[in-house]
Amino acid sequence: MDLDFTPQQQAFRTEVRAWLRANVPKSPLASYDTREGFEQHRAWEAKLAAGGYSCVIWPKDLGGRGSDLNEWLIFEEEYHAVDAPMRVNQNGIMLLGPTLMEFGTAEQKAQFLPRMARCDDMWAQGWSEPNAGSDMAAITSRAIREGDEYVLNGQKTWSTRAVFANWLFGLFRSDPDSSRHKGLTYLLVPMDAVGITVRPIRALNGKQAFAEVFFDDVRVSSANRLGKEGEGWNVAMATAGFERGLLLRSPARFQRTAKRLVELYRRHQVTADRDPSIRDAVLKAWMDAEAYNLASYHTVGRVAKGHRVGAEASTNKIFWSELDLQMHETAMRILGPRAELIDDPEVHEWLEGFLFAQAGPIYAGTNEIQRNIIAERVLGLPKS
Amino acid sequence: MDFTFTEEQVALRDSINRFLMKEAAPELLREISETSGGRSRELHAKIAAQGITGLSVPEAHGGVGLGDIDWTLVTEELGYHAIPDSLVESSYVATALLGSVPEAGALREQWLPRVADGTAHISIEHPANPCVADAHLADLILAIRAGKDGALELHAVSGTGLQRSTQVSIDASRRLAMLPQKLAASTRLLTGAGVQTLADATLDRAALGVAGQLVGLAQRMLDVSVDYVAQRKQFGKPIGSFQAVKHHLADVVTKIEFARPVLYRAALALQRGDRHRAVLISHAKLAAGDAAWTAARKGIQVHGACGYTWEVDLQMYMKRAWVLDAAWGDRGFHKARLGHELLRDGAPLGPAATLQ
Numbered sequence: 001m002d003l004d005f006t007p008q009q010q011a012f013r014t015e016v017r018a019w020l021r022a023n024v025p026k027s028p029l030a031s032y033d034t035r036e037g038f039e040q041h042r043a044w045e046a047k048l049a050a051g052g053y054s055c056v057i058w059p060k061d062l063g064g065r066g067s068d069l070n071e072w073l074i075f076e077e078e079y080h081a082v083d084a085p086m087r088v089n090q091n092g093i094m095l096l097g098p099t100l101m102e103f104g105t106a107e108q109k110a111q112f113l114p115r116m117a118r119c120d121d122m123w124a125q126g127w128s129e130p131n132a133g134s135d136m137a138a139i140t141s142r143a144i145r146e147g148d149e150y151v152l153n154g155q156k157t158w159s160t161r162a163v164f165a166n167w168l169f170g171l172f173r174s175d176p177d178s179s180r181h182k183g184l185t186y187l188l189v190p191m192d193a194v195g196i197t198v199r200p201i202r203a204l205n206g207k208q209a210f211a212e213v214f215f216d217d218v219r220v221s222s223a224n225r226l227g228k229e230g231e232g233w234n235v236a237m238a239t240a241g242f243e244r245g246l247l248l249r250s251p252a253r254f255q256r257t258a259k260r261l262v263e264l265y266r267r268h269q270v271t272a273d274r275d276p277s278i279r280d281a282v283l284k285a286w287m288d289a290e291a292y293n294l295a296s297y298h299t300v301g302r303v304a305k306g307h308r309v310g311a312e313a314s315t316n317k318i319f320w321s322e323l324d325l326q327m328h329e330t331a332m333r334i335l336g337p338r339a340e341l342i343d344d345p346e347v348h349e350w351l352e353g354f355l356f357a358q359a360g361p362i363y364a365g366t367n368e369i370q371r372n373i374i375a376e377r378v379l380g381l382p383k384s
Numbered sequence: 385m386d387f388t389f390t391e392e393q394v395a396l397r398d399s400i401n402r403f404l405m406k407e408a409a410p411e412l413l414r415e416i417s418e419t420s421g422g423r424s425r426e427l428h429a430k431i432a433a434q435g436i437t438g439l440s441v442p443e444a445h446g447g448v449g450l451g452d453i454d455w456t457l458v459t460e461e462l463g464y465h466a467i468p469d470s471l472v473e474s475s476y477v478a479t480a481l482l483g484s485v486p487e488a489g490a491l492r493e494q495w496l497p498r499v500a501d502g503t504a505h506i507s508i509e510h511p512a513n514p515c516v517a518d519a520h521l522a523d524l525i526l527a528i529r530a531g532k533d534g535a536l537e538l539h540a541v542s543g544t545g546l547q548r549s550t551q552v553s554i555d556a557s558r559r560l561a562m563l564p565q566k567l568a569a570s571t572r573l574l575t576g577a578g579v580q581t582l583a584d585a586t587l588d589r590a591a592l593g594v595a596g597q598l599v600g601l602a603q604r605m606l607d608v609s610v611d612y613v614a615q616r617k618q619f620g621k622p623i624g625s626f627q628a629v630k631h632h633l634a635d636v637v638t639k640i641e642f643a644r645p646v647l648y649r650a651a652l653a654l655q656r657g658d659r660h661r662a663v664l665i666s667h668a669k670l671a672a673g674d675a676a677w678t679a680a681r682k683g684i685q686v687h688g689a690c691g692y693t694w695e696v697d698l699q700m701y702m703k704r705a706w707v708l709d710a711a712w713g714d715r716g717f718h719k720a721r722l723g724h725e726l727l728r729d730g731a732p733l734g735p736a737a738t739l740q
Contacts (some may be wrong), residue, residue, distance in 0.1 A: 001393075001453055001652055003739055005385050070385050077735035252735035259733040266727060283722055287646075287667050290738065294387070294645035297739075301388035315638040368627070374637050375630030379610050382625040
């Protein structure tokens with residue numbers, strides 16, 4: 001056991017740090033859920049990609065750097081330490097990207113991954129439907145094969161950033177006589193295809209953070225199928241494994257928030273200490289962010305020795321989403337009656353983060369679903 | 385960067401687990417705890433023959449000389465099997481304490497070979513604990529206590545003939561006592577500022593040892609609870625198929641999953657003498673205590689009325705978890721120490737702060 005970074009890892013850190021220092025935008029970008037902010041974020045993604053930092057763990061010929069997961073953790077640490085912009089294309093690079101690596105053909109990888117790394121393509125997720133949320137196997141949107149094409153009909157919803165996306169990855173029922181997990185096919189759909197209608201949904205913060213997507217006889221080439229026809233569930237579950245696992249939320253992000261929380265508390269300690277439970281919550285935030293970080297290095301070490309991230313990844317999702325919520329709740333309590341003032345420079349990021357943290361235990365599989373997964377697949381308890 | 389254990393370390397843990405599974409079954413421990421002395425010579429001899437008592441005794445004194453990282457895996461197993469904690473105190477904490485006092489050369493020569501082969505026991509008195517564990521068995525007691533001027537002193541007291549007042553713990557496996565208020569001047573081994581450093585180092589190592597046991601206990605309570613809910617039927621089904629029950633136990637899994645790496649980080653910090661070791665050890669103790677208390681609470685809940693009985697083994701593990709949580713620094717102590725370190729300028733905050 002050792003927690004020392006190798007000379008190569010230290011050199012990588014130094015290099016990343018220098019590049020970020022020279023290139024991170026001096027002032028925060030506008031929200032990526034506005035047109036103006038989206039374009040700013042896309043320009044930033046292109047810059048990151050040009051520097052070779054957009055997707056460090058991807059192979060070099062596909063737009064990455066060929067880094068291992070330890071280097072990825074180091075990159076994330078440096079990235080969040082300087083408050084670099086949130087990743088607008090995270091659904092693409094963190095969820096679809098690894099799935100394409102595993103299931104994509106050589107042509108699909110070459111076609112999609114480098115463009116994704118540069119954010120030439122912006123990806124939205126098309127999984128949830130009005131009647132298929134936690135029960136994702138209840139999907140009814142269809143993709144019926146006609147020659148070399150699929151004809152799509154139906155509706156997806158809660159599709160994050162679909163307002164600005166030009167591609168969507170999703171699950172569709174290709175066998176109309178099938179039910180549940182069988183007969184689903186994973187498709188990559190261009191958003192400018194004839195028959196697609198996008199209806200934005202305003203999120204808690206008032207911005208158009210996600211959308212409903214309607215499909216009306218939309219024709220998609222069978223070359224855009226990921227994995228085999230009817231095998232979409234297994235392909236999607238691989239993505240879900242990554243999603244719940246390491247990639248979606250690196251620990252550095254929460255360590256950065258915990259640091260900001262300690263600083264906020266210290267600035268307002270006199271008023272904050274009128275509620276003695278606040279100090280305890282601040283210390284818990286630091287401890288849990290640190291624990292998440294150590295658990296990540298522990299997992300990465302085991303992965304390097306051949307261990308595959310399994311159902312225990314569900315503990316990650318529960319842990320970081322509850323941590324994020326707890327930290328932002330604590331900040332709200334420290335800010336007290338000023339916490340509602342959305343344009344106050346000290347308040348703004350905390351309040352936006354507080355609203356977004358409410359979604360954490362819901363998206364990427366609700367925490368109730370994660371607890372079921374842990375109970376059934378880690379503990380081996382019988383299905384409900 | 386490789387935050388995992390070696391194959392040898394994993395093999396050591398597995399062999400201790402197999403040994404204790406066979407030789408220290410709950411029924412046997414329950415019987416032993418109901419005897420007046422609370423200890424079994426036979427079991428202790430087996431543990432010694434297995435080499436566990438000598439794991440951190442230096443090779444020069446007949447032991448194996450293992451460090452804190454190895455011991456942390458051992459303490460997890462000792463906790464899992466609810467072995468009385470005085471084993472950790474004698475073979476690990478007191479052994480390291482003796483090893484760090486230059487003036488204790490003769491005591492090391494005299495006692496460490498016997499600790500290693502299981503024929504002697506060392507107990508520790510420390511300001512963090514009101515009582516001493518297993519003083520009735522002790523051949524030697526290392527007592528860290530305040531002298532007349534309020535400064536800490538280290539005493540080395542022979543256990544033979546020493547007056548003790550027995551204290552009864554709710555944890556039937558514990559045997560506690562208080563030592564006399566006055567110790568003879570002749571037992572004084574060390575005075576001066578160095579004793580505070582020794583006291584801190586002893587508390588760090590003991591707190592880490594307790595944290596390891598608490599993680600092991602949490603895992604054991606989870607395991608017995610999973611077994612119970614898979615078998616117990618209500619409404620015609622195993623109660624483990626109900627989500628309300630599943631979610632209780634999933635919460636325990638999550639607590640354990642995020643306590644273990646913290647424990648291992650603290651062990652590494654102590655072994656290497658990292659500058660942040662105190663805060664990391666306090667974190668480990670707090671996280672392990674939280675996991676163990678959660679496992680106890682959720683465990684008794686899913687056991688229903690059976691969990692409230694003396695007959696079901698869960699009670700032994702719960703009681704050990706409850707009392708060990710406050711041993712070697714209660715939550716208030718460790719939170720205060722953590723707060724002192726974190727809420728100051730230059731604290732290890734932000735990404736990678738405790739790694740570099």
